[in-house]
Structure formats: structure tokens, C-alpha cells
Amino acid sequence: MDDNNLGSSDKLLLAAIDLISERGYNGVTTQEIAAAAGLSEKTLFRHFGTKQQLLESALDRYHYAEEMRKLFRESLVWELEEDLFTVCKTYHGIMNRNRKLIQISMKDEIQLPGFKERLQQHPLQLLDILTSYFVEMGDKGKMIRTNPEMQAFAFMMTHFGAFINDLGTGKNYPNIELEPFMRESVKIFARALTP
Numbered sequence: 001m002d003d004n005n006l007g008s009s010d011k012l013l014l015a016a017i018d019l020i021s022e023r024g025y026n027g028v029t030t031q032e033i034a035a036a037a038g039l040s041e042k043t044l045f046r047h048f049g050t051k052q053q054l055l056e057s058a059l060d061r062y063h064y065a066e067e068m069r070k071l072f073r074e075s076l077v078w079e080l081e082e083d084l085f086t087v088c089k090t091y092h093g094i095m096n097r098n099r100k101l102i103q104i105s106m107k108d109e110i111q112l113p114g115f116k117e118r119l120q121q122h123p124l125q126l127l128d129i130l131t132s133y134f135v136e137m138g139d140k141g142k143m144i145r146t147n148p149e150m151q152a153f154a155f156m157m158t159h160f161g162a163f164i165n166d167l168g169t170g171k172n173y174p175n176i177e178l179e180p181f182m183r184e185s186v187k188i189f190a191r192a193l194t195p
Contacts, residue, residue, distance in 0.1 A: 009047050011037040013058045020055065021100035024107065030054070052112050055104070059118060062101050064094040065125040072129050080143055081190035087130070088159050088182045095163045102163075123160075127152055134193075143193050151193065158185055 015037035019028040030051050034041040048054040071090050076083045095102060105119045130152035138145030145151075159182075167178040 008037075008039055008043055009057075010061075011039060012044050012047060012054060013061055016051075016054050017058055017062070017100050017104065020104050025051075025055065025104070025112075052115070055112075056115070056118055058101060059105065059122075062098050063122040064091065064098070065122040067094055068126050069129055072133060076133070078137070078140065078142065080137060080194055081186055083133070084155065084186045084189055085182065088155075088186060091126075091159055092163060092178060092182065095160075123156065127156060130155065141195065144195050151189075155189055158189075 012033060016028075016033045019033055019036055030044050031041045033051070033054070034044040037044075044054065048057055068087075068090065071087065075086055075090075127149065131149045134143060134145065134148035134151050137143035138148065162178065162181055162185075165172045167173060167176055167181055170177065
């Protein structure tokens, strides 16, 4: 995205993500974040109040729950293999786009009140969305339903693990590429869950 087309809030959010991912939450000041965004510290405080609120706003703005909710509302065709591939492809796209933010969220150094709970909202929402989809697929007779929440969780953890291992770069597992992995994992899930 062109920085000239970004508003002050987005510039501050992106600068915060970049700096905090490089130097840690405690290693960067609000003044440094504002300067990196080309704005004043006063503007940062006017938009967000505190560094914690800035980081929380970044989580809310750039994490995946709302995008995934929209995908489930608008893009599914109610065919298990095709839908699961759409879901995992979108998930990996969002997660890789937000890699720095995800890395920040996984650091133990951030001990802010309510931060971990706020962070957990997105995966919990995705779990609910995917579970509801599995329930509805079961109701339509298009999926074996034993424990939809556990099935959704297993699918999510498979792809979170692929994200954590950064399959897109080919560094950790040079012979395993992300796209074929997604297709194969979706085939396995679809084959196991199709009546």
C-alpha cells in the first residue's frame, strides 16, 4: 500500500508494528513510532491515547477474524474440499501479510493487562465460524459430523503450524511448498469428513 494514500491512523499502526516487531514493545517509544510514521507524538496520543491502545488497535485492525467472517458469508459454495481450500488459502494470505503482527503477539515480553485475552479473540472467533460451517455442512448431509468444534480446531492447528513453520519461504522444509501442502491437507480433511 502506498504510504501517501494512508491516513494518520494507519501510518501510526504500521510504524508501530514495524518497530515493535524489530525492537520489542519495551524497546520503542511513542515518540519513535510517531517519527517513523512521519507524524508528531501528539497526533499518536490524539488517535490512540497510549502505546498499549495503539498496539491493541493494530491487532483489531490487521488481524483476521472480520475478513474470515466475510469470507464465510460471501465466498463459500458448500462443497467441502473447495470451501476448505478457500478458507486455508485466505487464512495463509492474511497470516503472511500480518506476519510481523503475529510475531509481536507471540512474544512473552508483552505483559499488558488484557492483551493476551484480546489476542485470543481472533482465533476463538475463527473457531466458532468454522465450527458453525461444519455443523451446517453436517445438517446438509455433506459432512460426517462427530465433533464439529474438534474438527474445526484440528483444521486450524494444521494451518497455524504450517504458518509458524513459514512454509511459504521454503527455509525450514525445503521440499515442502505451501500451495501443495494446502491442497493435500484439504484433500485429507475432505476425504475423512465426506459421507
